[in-house]
Amino acid sequence: MRxxxxxxPKLAVAAITMLGVSALxxxxxxxxxxxxADVLLGPFVTPEAREAIAVRYGLDQPLLIQYLNWLxxxxxxxxxxxxxxxxxxxxxxxxxxxxxxxxxxxxLIVALAGGLPLGILAGIAPPDHRGGxxxxxxxxxxxxxxxxxxxxLLIFVFSVWSLWLRVGGYVGPIEDPVGNLRVMLxxxxxxxxxxxxxxxxxxxxxxxxVMTEGHITTALARGERPxxxxxxxxxxxxxxxxVTVVTTYFGFLLGGAVVVEVxxxxxxxxxxxxxxxxxxxxxxxxxxxxxxxxxFITINMLADLAYALIDPRVxxxxx
Amino acid sequence: xxxxxxQGLLGLAFAAGLGVMAGLxxxxxxxxxxxxxxxxxxxxxxxxxxAGTVTSWQMYQMVYETLLTTDDAMALQPxxxxxxxxxxxxxxxxRIRPGATFSNGRPVVAADVIGSLMRIKNPExxxxxxxxxxxxxxxxxxxxxxxTVELEAPHTAFLAALAHIxxxxxxxxELEDGSFDPTSQLMGSGPFMVAEHKQDESWTLxxxxxxxRKDAAAPGTLSAPIIPDDSARMAALRDGRIDFTTFSNPDxxxxxxxxxxxxxxxxxxxxxxxxxxxxxxxxxxxxDKRVRQAFNLALDRDAINNLVFAGSTTVDYPVPAAFGKSxxxxxxxxxxxxxxxxxxxxALLAEAGTTAPEITIMATSADPVYxxxxxxxxxxxxxxxxxxxxxxxxxxxxxxxxxxxxxxDVSLSWLAGYTDPTMVIAWWNPTFAVWNQSFQEDVxxxxxxxxEVKSLPDGEIRDAKLVEICDLxxxxxxxxxxxxxxxxxxxxxxxxxxxAANRSGSSNTFQFIxxxxxxx
Numbered sequence: 001m002r003x004x005x006x007x008x009p010k011l012a013v014a015a016i017t018m019l020g021v022s023a024l025x026x027x028x029x030x031x032x033x034x035x036x037a038d039v040l041l042g043p044f045v046t047p048e049a050r051e052a053i054a055v056r057y058g059l060d061q062p063l064l065i066q067y068l069n070w071l072x073x074x075x076x077x078x079x080x081x082x083x084x085x086x087x088x089x090x091x092x093x094x095x096x097x098x099x100x101x102x103x104x105x106x107x108l109i110v111a112l113a114g115g116l117p118l119g120i121l122a123g124i125a126p127p128d129h130r131g132g133x134x135x136x137x138x139x140x141x142x143x144x145x146x147x148x149x150x151x152x153l154l155i156f157v158f159s160v161w162s163l164w165l166r167v168g169g170y171v172g173p174i175e176d177p178v179g180n181l182r183v184m185l186x187x188x189x190x191x192x193x194x195x196x197x198x199x200x201x202x203x204x205x206x207x208x209x210v211m212t213e214g215h216i217t218t219a220l221a222r223g224e225r226p227x228x229x230x231x232x233x234x235x236x237x238x239x240x241x242x243v244t245v246v247t248t249y250f251g252f253l254l255g256g257a258v259v260v261e262v263x264x265x266x267x268x269x270x271x272x273x274x275x276x277x278x279x280x281x282x283x284x285x286x287x288x289x290x291x292x293x294x295x296f297i298t299i300n301m302l303a304d305l306a307y308a309l310i311d312p313r314v315x316x317x318x319x
Numbered sequence: 320x321x322x323x324x325x326q327g328l329l330g331l332a333f334a335a336g337l338g339v340m341a342g343l344x345x346x347x348x349x350x351x352x353x354x355x356x357x358x359x360x361x362x363x364x365x366x367x368x369x370a371g372t373v374t375s376w377q378m379y380q381m382v383y384e385t386l387l388t389t390d391d392a393m394a395l396q397p398x399x400x401x402x403x404x405x406x407x408x409x410x411x412x413x414r415i416r417p418g419a420t421f422s423n424g425r426p427v428v429a430a431d432v433i434g435s436l437m438r439i440k441n442p443e444x445x446x447x448x449x450x451x452x453x454x455x456x457x458x459x460x461x462x463x464x465x466x467t468v469e470l471e472a473p474h475t476a477f478l479a480a481l482a483h484i485x486x487x488x489x490x491x492x493e494l495e496d497g498s499f500d501p502t503s504q505l506m507g508s509g510p511f512m513v514a515e516h517k518q519d520e521s522w523t524l525x526x527x528x529x530x531x532r533k534d535a536a537a538p539g540t541l542s543a544p545i546i547p548d549d550s551a552r553m554a555a556l557r558d559g560r561i562d563f564t565t566f567s568n569p570d571x572x573x574x575x576x577x578x579x580x581x582x583x584x585x586x587x588x589x590x591x592x593x594x595x596x597x598x599x600x601x602x603x604x605x606x607d608k609r610v611r612q613a614f615n616l617a618l619d620r621d622a623i624n625n626l627v628f629a630g631s632t633t634v635d636y637p638v639p640a641a642f643g644k645s646x647x648x649x650x651x652x653x654x655x656x657x658x659x660x661x662x663x664x665x666a667l668l669a670e671a672g673t674t675a676p677e678i679t680i681m682a683t684s685a686d687p688v689y690x691x692x693x694x695x696x697x698x699x700x701x702x703x704x705x706x707x708x709x710x711x712x713x714x715x716x717x718x719x720x721x722x723x724x725x726x727x728d729v730s731l732s733w734l735a736g737y738t739d740p741t742m743v744i745a746w747w748n749p750t751f752a753v754w755n756q757s758f759q760e761d762v763x764x765x766x767x768x769x770x771e772v773k774s775l776p777d778g779e780i781r782d783a784k785l786v787e788i789c790d791l792x793x794x795x796x797x798x799x800x801x802x803x804x805x806x807x808x809x810x811x812x813x814x815x816x817x818x819a820a821n822r823s824g825s826s827n828t829f830q831f832i833x834x835x836x837x838x839x
Contacts, residue, residue, distance in 0.1 A: 034715025038723070040364040042371030043732065044447030045722050045754050049369075052445035056502070084364055085518050086503035092518055159554035160574075168551030169544055169560045170520075265546045267520035275519045279363060280715050 006308050007301075014297045018290070022074070025289040026067050029282050035059070036083045036280045057083050070286065079290075080283030082276070089287050092272060100268035102173065102180075103261070104253035106188035111195025111249070114138070116242075118196070119203025123211065123238075124230060135200060142197025151190040151263040158186060168265040187264040191257055195249050202245045206238035213237070251299045254292075352539035354815050354837050356829075357552045357564035361519050361545050366502050367487040368439050368446040373735075373826045376484045380827055381524055381541065382422075383487035383507035386413055386432065387478055389738050393589070393642065393824045395478055399427060399488055399508065408473040408774075409456075415464045420529035421490045422512035429460030434491030436468075448485040450751055451742060453477050453773070473774035475781075479739035483825045510537045510833040519545060535833035536816075549687070556581060556809055563810035563817060563835075565828060567688055569631045572807035580813040587822045589642065589736025589743070590804040591635035592692060594618075594680075595721060596729050598760040598797050603728045604676035608760075611796035613664040613671070614678075614729070615652050619699035624802050627691045635803045637744050637792045638785055639736035641822060646740075646785035647800075650793035664703035679708045681730040683717040689731045692801065696731075725757030733804050738824035740785060741772050747792055759798065765791040814838055 037053040038045055054060040058069070073080060079090040122135035159167050166182045173180040210216065211234065219229045258270035265271070269288060276284025360374035367379040386400040397403075401416040419427040436458060439446045453474030459467050470477060480486060490506055493499035499506050505513050508531070511524035522543040530537075544561065546552045549571050555561045557578060566572055572583045596611050597603045605611045620634040633640055636647035647653060655663065668674050680697060682689035690711055697707040712720070720726045736743045746752040748769045749759040768788045775781040792798070806828055810817045815838055818831040829835075 032716070033724075034713075034717075034719035038715050038718035039372075040366075040370055041445070041447060042363075043718060043722055043754060044371040044752075045718065046445075046447070047753075048442055049445035049447065050723075052443055082518060084362070085516070086365075086500070087518065095517070155548065155550045155554075159550040159557075166558060166560070167554040168546045168548060169555045263548065265544075265548060265551050267517070272519055275361065278713060278715065 003305070003308055007305065010301060010304055014301060017297060018293060021293040022071065022286070022290055023067070025286050026070065026282075027063075029280070029285055030063065032280075034280055036282075039279045040083075070283075074290075079287040082284055083281045084279055089283050092284075093269060093287060093291060096267060096269045096272055099170065099266060100254060100257055100261070100270060103184060103187060103191065103257055103266060103268055104250060106184055107191035107195060107253055107257075108246070108250055110188050110192035111199050112246070114192070114196040115199025116203055119200040119242075120207055120230065120235070122200065122204040123207025124226075124234070135204070139197045139200045139204070142193045142195075142200070145193060147190050147193060148259050148263060150193055151187070151260055154186050154190060155263065170265070170267050183264075184266075187260045187266055190263070191253065191260045195253070198245060198249055199242065202242050203238060206241045207234055210234050210237045247299070247303070251296055254295055352837060353542055354538045354540075354563070354835055355561045356541060356543040357546045357555050357561035358522070358543040359545075359552065359565060360547055364502070365505060366444075367489070367505075367507075368435075368444055368448065368485060368501070371447055371485075376826050377828055378522065378543075379484045379487055379505065379507075380509070380829060381511045381832060382505045382509045382513065383484060383489070384419070384509045385482055385484060385486050386488065387482040388827070388830065389479075389482050389824055391821050393738050393822065395482060395738075398482070399432070403478070405478075409470040411468045411470075411477070413466045413468070415466065416531060417464065418531040419508050420531060421493075421508050422506055422527040422529060423490070423493070424529055425490065425492065427488060427508050428463045429466045430463075431488050431491045432466045433458050433460055434494070435488045436486070438489070438491075438494075439486065446485065447754075448480065448483065451476065451480040451483070451737075451745070452486070453480075475773060475776055476737075476739040476742045476745075479737060479742060479824075482738055484827065510535060511541055514540070521545060530833070532833055536836040537833045538835065538837045541832070556811060559811065559814065561811075562815045562837075563808060566807045566809060567686060567804065569628050569805070569807065572809065573629065575809050580811055582810055582812045582817075584808040584810075584817070584819050585631070586806040586808060586819060586828060587641055588804055588806055588826065589639040589738070589822075589824045590733055590826065591639060591736060592623075592688075592731070592733045592801040592804055594696070594729050594731055594799040594801060595727075595755075595758055596797055596799060597725060597727055597758040598795070599725050599756075599758050600727075604673060604678055605728055607671045607673075608794075608796065609667040609671040610673065610676055612794070613667040613703055614700055614705065615793070615796040615799050616655070616660040616664040616667070617700040617703035617705065618652075618696055618799065618801070619657065619702075620801055621657075622699055623692055623695045626695050627688065628802065628805075632803045632805050635800045637747065637789060637798070637800050638740045639743065639800075640803055641736060641824070642740045644740050644782065644785060646782060647789035647793070649786070650789050652793050652796075661703055668704055675704045675706050677706045677708075678728040679710055681710050681712065681717060681720065681727050683714050683732070684711040685714045685717075693731055722754045722757055727758070734800075735826055736824060741769075741781075744785075744788060744792070745769060745773070747788075747795075747798055755798070760795060762791060762795055765795065 037050045041049055081087060082089050118135040118138055121131045125132035155167050158165050165186050170183055171179040216233055219233055257268060258274050261268045261270035262274045273285055273288035362375040362378050363372045364370045367383055384399045386398050388396045388398040390396050399416055399419050400413040402414045404412045406412055415427060415429060438444050440449050454471040455468060456471040457469040489501055490499055494501060510527055510530050512527045514525040515523040524541040526537050526539050546555060549566060549568055552564045553571055553575060556564060575581045576583045596605045598605055600606060624630055624632050624634060638644050638646045680693045682693035693709045697709055700707055721730045734743055748766045749756045749761050750766055768784060772781060772784045775784060808819050816836040818834040820830050
């Protein structure tokens with residue numbers, strides 16, 4: 001019952017947030033210059049042609065009616081149809097979700113594989129240690145180099161010299177596992193750069209904090225081997241903030257792969273949303289933003305739920 | 320135990336993800352009888368009578384056919400019409416090719432031709448091509464394989480307009496009975512039919528078993544992954560994931576030509592890069608014709624050719640250079656030396672009372688070439704005193720600002736030159752090309768000349784009229800031709816055999832796709 005009372009208001013807030021997001025994305029799209037008629041007809045837009053296209057796609061109706069129609073359809077599970085293909089956008093999102101999921105998972109793996117060891121090294125190494133310096137350099141680069149810069153650089157290098165990896169031309173992992181890896185590694189690396197820095201810095205901070213605690217001094221005094229101290233005492237205690245950050249980062253990856261997918265022609269959700277935006281294909285962008293918002297809200301609500309389950313004081317009014 | 324359960328769940332989730340992905344075929348459904356086209360962009364719509372973008376036209380050309388087509392010399396050739404005859408200045412008779420058949424097996428008949436042309440003329444279709452067809456007074460079918468057309472007035476470019484893919488012949492019977500929707504499907508009588516389409520990802524086309532060219536070498540499958548990035552297409556071509564593609568950037572073509580197994584075919588077109596100058600907006604310095612003329616004179620077209628295109632293209636004119644006409648070459652913009660043009664430009668600016676007009680050049684981000692042209696233009700007009708900024712909005716924003724709102728100074732794009740010298744210059748008449756009204760000044764004398772030239776047959780009289788038109792266009796300095804646009808077809812010579820026209824007038828880059836052959 002405590003959980004229910006704690007959770008219901010959050011559910012209501014989430015519903016209101018989703019409604020707000022839906023209105024915001026709907027209005028924003030109609031405020032940006034250009035419409036589907038411009039894209040379809042190219043430079044040959046006459047007022048009559050524009051009107052005919054508007055009537056064909058229901059864009060001639062008042063904005064409020066368009067919004068309510070869209071909202072009504074949403075409640076029935078209909079995310080709308082693409083103006084380019086007249087096909088349901090939900091089908092396209094479902095088809096593309098695994099591609100984005102795979103990219104996000106690979107980027108996460110790379111971020112963890114790079115960020116964790118470097119973060120630990122930066123945390124335990126003396127200030128003038130080469131490894132520590134390298135870790136700080138990687139952390140600074142990862143936090144400051146935008147993904148489109150690294151992506152463009154990698155595309156240039158690997159399109160001139162293949163070096164086994166491939167640029168563009170997605171193939172599924174079951175159809176061709178090796179081919180899939182060759183195509184996905186570069187975008188995953190690009191997407192993970194920020195993640196490496198994030199994990200590295202979070203791990204380093206957590207390790208530094210743990211290293212100053214009394215039980216580490218005690219372990220040292222007991223004569224435990226440094227590797228055991230790191231493994232048994234430092235990592236375990238430093239893991240909580242790292243896990244929290246990684247969870248949030250994964251949510252960011254799922255919703256933030258647009259630039260990388262476009263750069264590397266990866267047919268995921270991000271690429272689809274970008275094309276929808278370029279074509280002013282409203283249904284695609286509206287659905288994409290709404291799905292991204294739903295993912296974030298759901299992740300946050302699950303985290304809230306987890307806190308309530310773990311800590312009996314949460315939601316009980318006792319703090 | 321808890322850890323094991325979590326690992327198990329994670330494993331299950333990952334396996335489920337992979338399972339779903341197993342249903343995702345790759346970009347290419349490769350087989351021995353497949354060739355792979357790295358398509359630079361997705362279509363913007365399915366309706367062949369409506370879409371005004373080359374990326375759409377190229378896909379339509381795989382599926383649809385037109386009554387006529389053209390050869391290297393831009394001469395008309397039979398297409399779906401096996402033959403045609405002009406029986407009077409306004410009358411035409413077309414004989415439809417026996418054996419021409421839609422991909423569903425139904426023969427193409429006169430009703431399909433009539434229905435298609437009437438659909439283009441129907442305002443509800445919103446086809447921009449209606450303007451190029453002239454005014455059809457009467458269209459009839461004496462029998463299933465004959466179509467007669469009566470125009471209200473002579474229109475020399477009528478046949479050339481029929482050779483453009485926007486005049487594609489659709490299956491009208493299926494359209495009328497509802498089994499074919501031209502706004503969401505492609506079905507024609509061309510060499511291929513659509514087997515599968517994944518939006519923004521790939522097309523898979525299967526050979527049309529009913530295609531009338533029985534000797535066509537076309538492969539069983541034409542797969543077309545969409546790869547917008549030039550570098551990604553270049554890499555895909557090098558490692559064999561695609562067999563052919565196109566580029567507009569000569570640098571890429573140059574880089575690829577160093578690979579021994581890659582051939583690059585430059586295809587001359589009647590298309591050219593152009594600048595639209597806003598004569599209508601009072602907020603723009605170009606509202607004053609003298610400033611427009613100064614800008615036009617100050618543009619260094621040779622520098623654009625040399626710096627952006629490595630000298631691989633040519634300076635172009637409102638009447639495209641590819642037609643071999645010299646109508647515009649004596650206009651001051653082209654005839655004077657660079658020094659004389661700059662001196663004249665400065666004098667015009669002084670006369671207009673603005674020696675350093677501030678302007679913005681709009682070059683969409685859709686193609687990197689636009690940005691480079693804009694940079695060279697920015698530098699060349701600075702020599703006359705112009706202070707130019709460059710902005711690069713997305714395509715939809717550019718189209719809205721230029722053709723709807725008229726909210727710009729000068730914008731950069733390109734024009735299709737089509738297959739008759741009078742077709743593209745028709746866009747200089749804003750009462751005809753109404754989409755230009757937001758920025759184009761109406762010059763009645765030019766409108767009249769452009770109307771008159773439409774009815775003149777090719778010859779000296781028409782050439783003289785073209786000179787008159789060029790002078791008026793140069794004087795108005797409202798739409799400026801820059802340099803010719805060359806398409807580069809790059810292909811793997813060790814994997815496929817390619818046939819392509821040296822010149823194309825209708826952006827029909829893959830006119831001979833039915834003769835592309837896999838060497839695997």
